[in-house]
Amino acid sequence: MKIVIAGGGKVGSVLCAELTSQKHDVMLIETNETIFDQLMSRYDLSGVIGNAASYEIQQEVGINKTDIFIAVTDTDEINIIASILAKSLGARYTVARVRNPEYSQHAHEVSESLGIDLMINPEQEAAKTISHMIKFPTVVHAQKFMSSDVELLEVVVKADSPLENVTMADFKDKFGDLLVCAIVRSDQVIVPNANDTLKAGDRIDVLGSQNDIYKFYQQIRTERHRLKSVMIIGGGRLTYYLLNYLREFHLDIKVIEWKEEAAEQLSAAFPEVEVILGDSTEQELLLQEGVGNYDVFVSLLGIDEENIMASLFAQQQGVSKVITKVNREALFSLFKNFGLDTIITPKRLIANSILRFVRSLGNPSVSYLEELYRLSDNQAELIQFKVNNSSKVLNTPLEQLNLKDNTLIAYILRDHKTIIPSGQDRLEVGDHVIIMTNAATMDDIDDILR
Structure with a gap:
């Protein structure tokens, strides 16, 4: 896809790195010549120096042939105006970073009325994540899948904790209907199997329904008084x-x-x-x-x-x-x-939100990428897809699917029920499927296959 990024600051530089690595045709609009030259020399992209809200600048970058226009300059008003202009000149989709609370409180209504497809706020996203961390103080990171009842906790296995020396085969019996979808040990990400055993110092990502996650948290929490x-x-x-x-x-x-x-x-x-x-x-x-x-x-x-x-x-x-x-x-x-x-890291959170949006446009005829979360310092991803009727993974027992290495079908959400799948389960049309993978270019459910 052709993607134009307006603004080469903290978020813009992350997007340049990620999107060029995924082989998109990326163009940058930046007012600061030094920042522009640095990004040009670092990544495989092109661009122009100038104001992204300028008609002439947008014409110069070929906005009428642009798939996605992303405005992440330091100024809300420029981002909004530039996005409106880009949409009117022919960009298929527009994304604007907006930080002012006065705009963000009515982001949905504002974006719809102005024709902006996605309005995002880094501070608001970061605040939401921090509040979840405070809700689960024993854990390193907590994340709720917004369109489902599923939550993710990242936990450090402490010496002499209830988690130490537990095998994956025994994990469900001890902690309930949960899935350890990743183990980080010595900076390596392991997709666990039944024979793996948790060791002190491991970081583990645990996935489960909201109720099961809460019960698990109560079993492993180190503090016993309510946070006040x-x-x-x-x-x-x-x-x-x-x-x-x-x-x-x-x-x-x-x-x-x-x-x-x-x-x-x-x-x-x-x-x-x-x-x-x-x-x-x-x-x-x-x-x-x-x-x-x-x-x-x-x-x-x-x-x-x-x-x-x-x-x-x-x-x-x-x-x-x-x-x-x-x-x-x-x-x-x-x-x-x-x-x-x-x-x-607010810039990383907001960059991940934009990348999720970009990748959701990949192949909607097969599946729709609904959510994407980075794990373990971006070494792995949890991705939620909604499966359509043309997917190659339909109606085949999971044990018969030829999956890529380090890829795990973690959860199936069907008719408001959460399923940790076995080898005999099959994917059906309309299922919401959560995949754990270390393949950074998985944009579609069929990408899990070799």
Whole structure:
């Protein structure tokens, strides 16, 4: 497909890397000549320097022959205007990143009325993910499949925990109707079979219905008291969205923000939250505000290094759950050495949302890609397809399908029922199927076959 990306910043650069690696014809529109030259030299793409909301620039990139136009500049209004213009000039699909809460609160209505096919908000997506992490504080990551009752938990196997030395053959008997779809051991992703045994230090991705996942969590959780308090440092847009999601949890929440205007706005919007004006990078202030007495610490400052240092300090003070925002993925390796394993990367979340949309347009006559989640530092994917009547995988016992290596049919969702399939099960038209794979170019259910 021909894809035009407007904006070469954090999200734009990730999209350039991912989409060119998948052999799409990618063009970039960027106003900053230095950023433009860097991306041109790094990836196999073409483009122009200029304003994406300009009629002349869009004509120059051949917008009338474009399959997908993606606007991810730093300015909401440019993204919206550029997307409207691109659609009017002939682009088949348009995607716009919109961060302002005033727009995002009515994203669906706005996108429909303006002809934008997908409006996305990185801070809102990140806030939703963080709220889920707080809901399951013992786990590293939690994710709900939005169109079903299925949830995914990423868990670290601790020494002497109920998970250590459990074989996959015994896992169901011990923990219920769940599936371990991936084991990460020594930076390698293993698609487990019945003979594999969990070891201390493993990271495992567990898939199951909402009820079964909750029961599993109760069996493995390390904290036995209900979470009551959260300290958040940084009072930007992400914090605004997060506080909205946390309202239903009825927690004691404290936010520390150094900009007076931002602190006042948060205090006015969330009168039930204690907002402190101060520099949260000062350890003395964190001690003064009782950081060690909080159950969860969330670091949402704008600078990665400050987030890392604040999170390490909170961990040293005994906070049991520390969540850290990091934008530069090159820093991820540091977390393994420091013991910080719950991290959030807004640009990666939003890039994955856009990639899911792009790949959902691949082959709708065979299946429709409904959801896509990256696992294990992007080494594997969980993909949900809806199967149509022309698929090659229909009405054949799963044990007879010639599947690609490291590919697993994890779940079947049929008539509002969840099925962990056996070799005798068959896929039917209308099934929603969750696949675990390390093949990064699986856009269709038939791609599971050799």
